Amino acid sequence: MNILILIIILLFPTSVFSKSIDDNETNILVKSLKDCSEGNVRIQYNELTGKIRFIETDYGRPLSVEKVIGKDIYIRDYLDDDLVKLFIESYKELFGISDAEKELRLLKITTNENKDRFVRYQQYFNDIPVFLGETIVQLNQRKDIVSVTSKLVPNINVQIVPFVDPSNAKDIALNAVAKWYRKDMGSLYAEEPVVMI
Structure with a gap:
C-alpha cells in the first residue's frame, strides 16, 4: 500500500509552499496568539515550511478562546468543531492555509480521562485529502485551547x-x-x- x-x-x-506572509505580520500574529494566555505559550515551527508545528501552554493557563476569537460570543453555544475552526481561521497565516472551513474536515473528537477533548482534522485541497496533512487541537472542559499539533501542508499549489x-x-x-x-x-x-x- x-x-x-x-x-x-x-x-x-x-x-x-508558494506564498508566505512577511516577518512583521508573522510577529504581530504570534504576539496576538501569546497574549491569549496568562501563562507561557511555547510555539515550535516546521523547519522546512516555517509554519506552526506545535503550540503548548502552561498547565492551567490555556489560550482563552474568547481572546483568541476576539468576539463577544457565548462559548457554550458553539460546538468544539466550530470553535477550533474559528481559532485556526483567526491564525490561518501561521498554519499556512487560506480557508479553514474548506480545507479542514473533522475526523473525530476524542476525550481523555481529564475530560479534555482532542479535535482532529484531515486537510483537503480541492476535495482531495492531503497525505498526512492533519491537525489536532486539545480543548479543556471550558473549551479553551491547551495545545495544538499541526502537520498541515501550507499554501498548496498543485x-x-x-x-x-x-x-x-x-x-x-x-x-x-x-x-x-x-x-x-x-x-x-x-x-x-x-x-x-
Whole structure:
C-alpha cells in the first residue's frame, strides 16, 4: 500500500509552499496568539515550511478562546468543531492555509480521562485529502485551547490531474511489490487507489 501511495504522490507535479506572509505580520500574529494566555505559550515551527508545528501552554493557563476569537460570543453555544475552526481561521497565516472551513474536515473528537477533548482534522485541497496533512487541537472542559499539533501542508499549489488511471496505478504498485519481494502477483491484493496530495 505504501508503494501505491508513493506512486500516486510522485505523479503530481507539485509546487507547494508558494506564498508566505512577511516577518512583521508573522510577529504581530504570534504576539496576538501569546497574549491569549496568562501563562507561557511555547510555539515550535516546521523547519522546512516555517509554519506552526506545535503550540503548548502552561498547565492551567490555556489560550482563552474568547481572546483568541476576539468576539463577544457565548462559548457554550458553539460546538468544539466550530470553535477550533474559528481559532485556526483567526491564525490561518501561521498554519499556512487560506480557508479553514474548506480545507479542514473533522475526523473525530476524542476525550481523555481529564475530560479534555482532542479535535482532529484531515486537510483537503480541492476535495482531495492531503497525505498526512492533519491537525489536532486539545480543548479543556471550558473549551479553551491547551495545545495544538499541526502537520498541515501550507499554501498548496498543485495541478490535480492524475497521469495514471486507478486500475493502472494498482497494477503498477502490485507489479513493483511483487518484483521487490519476489512474490507472485496473483498472491497480492491492493485496495482501490485513492487520489491524495
